[in-house]
Amino acid sequence: MSEEQKRAVLMECHDNPGTGNHNGVRGTRNRAIAGYFWPTLTNDVANWVRCCHRGQLNDPIKTMAPVLHSIKVKEAWEVVGLDLFGPMCETARRNKYVLTMTDLYTKWIVAEPLQTKSASEVSAAIIGKLYIFGMVRKGRSLLTKAKSLSTRMKEQIKISNVH
Numbered sequence: 001m002s003e004e005q006k007r008a009v010l011m012e013c014h015d016n017p018g019t020g021n022h023n024g025v026r027g028t029r030n031r032a033i034a035g036y037f038w039p040t041l042t043n044d045v046a047n048w049v050r051c052c053h054r055g056q057l058n059d060p061i062k063t064m065a066p067v068l069h070s071i072k073v074k075e076a077w078e079v080v081g082l083d084l085f086g087p088m089c090e091t092a093r094r095n096k097y098v099l100t101m102t103d104l105y106t107k108w109i110v111a112e113p114l115q116t117k118s119a120s121e122v123s124a125a126i127i128g129k130l131y132i133f134g135m136v137r138k139g140r141s142l143l144t145k146a147k148s149l150s151t152r153m154k155e156q157i158k159i160s161n162v163h
């Protein structure tokens with residue numbers, strides 16, 4: 001079984017509201033072994049469930065809501081909300097973190113998977129998106145609530161945003 005197929009099984013047996021319903025480790029494993037088997041199944045299920053439930057604690061939607069109301073935005077891409085969450089279940093490409101950039105005007109969200117939350121990787125991802133979608137307006141520009149974004153990282157972003 002390929003890694004992708006295993007992920008599909010784990011998702012089906014755990015995440016899917018109809019079949020998995022975010023069961024615990026035992027419930028998820030029982031569901032999985034009813035239809036599938038691979039040597040590391042028990043371990044994979046335990047990791048998957050643990051990561052899944054830890055990831056939910058960092059749900060960015062909930063933490064961003066209060067900020068959105070207090071800011072007046074007049075046009076698209078004027079103010080962009082940043083959030084970094086993880087670590088979550090590692091994907092086949094070894095990504096563990098997700099950076100989201102939310103346009104506060106249209107509520108449009110750009111998400112970028114990341115392998116680490118290092119300053120260089122996060123700021124490179126942000127700058128990459130700014131090159132694709134355009135620089136946000138100088139002044140209020142990028143807004144971040146993510147505690148995990150370091151000061152150094154914010155400085156890097158600010159510098160690239162001005163140029």
Ligand SMILES: [Zn+2]
Pocket residue numbers: 014015022023049052053
């Ligand atoms: Zn779950």
